[in-house]
Amino acid sequence: MSAGPPGPGSARGAAEPVQACLRVEELAVFYGAAQALVGVSLELSGGEVVAAVGPNGSGKSTLFRTIQGLLPARDGQIRLDTDRIDGLQAHEVVARGLTSIPEGRRLFPDMTVAENLEVGAYLPAARSRLAEGLEQVYALFPVLRVKRALLAAALSGGEQQMLAVGRGLMGRPRILLLDDPFMGLEPRAMTALGETVRALAARGIGLLIAGQHVRRILGLATRAYLLEQGRITAHAPAGDLLHSAELRQALLGAG
Numbered sequence: 235m236s237a238g239p240p241g242p243g244s245a246r247g248a249a250e251p252v253q254a255c256l257r258v259e260e261l262a263v264f265y266g267a268a269q270a271l272v273g274v275s276l277e278l279s280g281g282e283v284v285a286a287v288g289p290n291g292s293g294k295s296t297l298f299r300t301i302q303g304l305l306p307a308r309d310g311q312i313r314l315d316t317d318r319i320d321g322l323q324a325h326e327v328v329a330r331g332l333t334s335i336p337e338g339r340r341l342f343p344d345m346t347v348a349e350n351l352e353v354g355a356y357l358p359a360a361r362s363r364l365a366e367g368l369e370q371v372y373a374l375f376p377v378l379r380v381k382r383a384l385l386a387a388a389l390s391g392g393e394q395q396m397l398a399v400g401r402g403l404m405g406r407p408r409i410l411l412l413d414d415p416f417m418g419l420e421p422r423a424m425t426a427l428g429e430t431v432r433a434l435a436a437r438g439i440g441l442l443i444a445g446q447h448v449r450r451i452l453g454l455a456t457r458a459y460l461l462e463q464g465r466i467t468a469h470a471p472a473g474d475l476l477h478s479a480e481l482r483q484a485l486l487g488a489g
Contacts, residue, residue: 254315254331254408254440255279256301261310263293263300263464270296271464274310278440280408283431285451285472286444288461289484294444295337297461298413301442302334303327314409329357333407337414337445339398343387347378350386350397354404363406371400374430392423399430407439414445428454448485452476460484 256278263271271293278284286294299305301312303324312320314330322330341350351371355364372379375396381389386397395415402410412431416424424447431441431454443451452458455472460480468480475481 255313256332256409256440256442257311257313258297258301259311259313261297261300261312262308263296263305264308269464271300274461274464274466276442276459276466276469278409278442280440281435281438282457283435283441283443283455285455285458286442286461287448287451287458287475287481290446291463292461292484293464294461295413296464298334298336298411298442298444301327301332301411325357328405328407329359331406331408332411333402333405333409334411335398335402335413335415337417339394341386341394341397341401344385346383346385347389347397348382350401351378351382351404354401357405360405364404367404367406371403374403374433375400390423391418392420392426395419395423395427396430399427403434409440409442410434412441412443412445414447415443416445416447416450424450448481449476 258274258276261271261274262269274297286297288294296305300307303322303326307320311318314332317330319327319330342353351368352364355361355367360367377393378396378400386394389397415427419427428450435441443455445451452472452475458470458472458475459466460468460475462484468475468478470478
């Protein structure tokens, strides 16, 4: 098990859109004088599920917010295919094909399911294919079609997470970041979300998942990165990391 990133895996599905490759290279991020990320490097290919795990405060959400264009990087690069996206505004990152589903869903509770989904298609390219995007989301989450006229606040926790993912998909991403997607879900909803992740990967979308439900996330991923105090301290096949001493030490302080 090594801290440096080997080449990305290739969990590809039969129905593949134009795929992307996300590369984060030696990323350094600060909050004022405090350094939050130190030389972070990772890779993710279309059709692949990759995990970023670690204890609270290890830098997972900071990493996601920086990739998304919400935080500036002091040093390093973020590339989508061959183009650098560090320094772009968040909406410009979305336009390049990268969307993030933030921790806590952040839906508009007083808007309907359909209205929340339409918000996700705010860029011209997605807006021009709004009906097609809605149909694809409803096919993936049939319950959202049934409840499309209800307020988002009326949905269950699992349904709200479906809506958050569906809203992200309305932007037609090739790379999707999921920050703590299993938070607050009951087991059946977690299982359903895991099936959705696999279905999206089979379509050629690359998914980077972070969160506290480490066993479940690593069960979905092909590869995983362990973050501790803003550094990647291990990179391995997800199953290997799950059973590693490094992970136990990081999460539990066990020897």
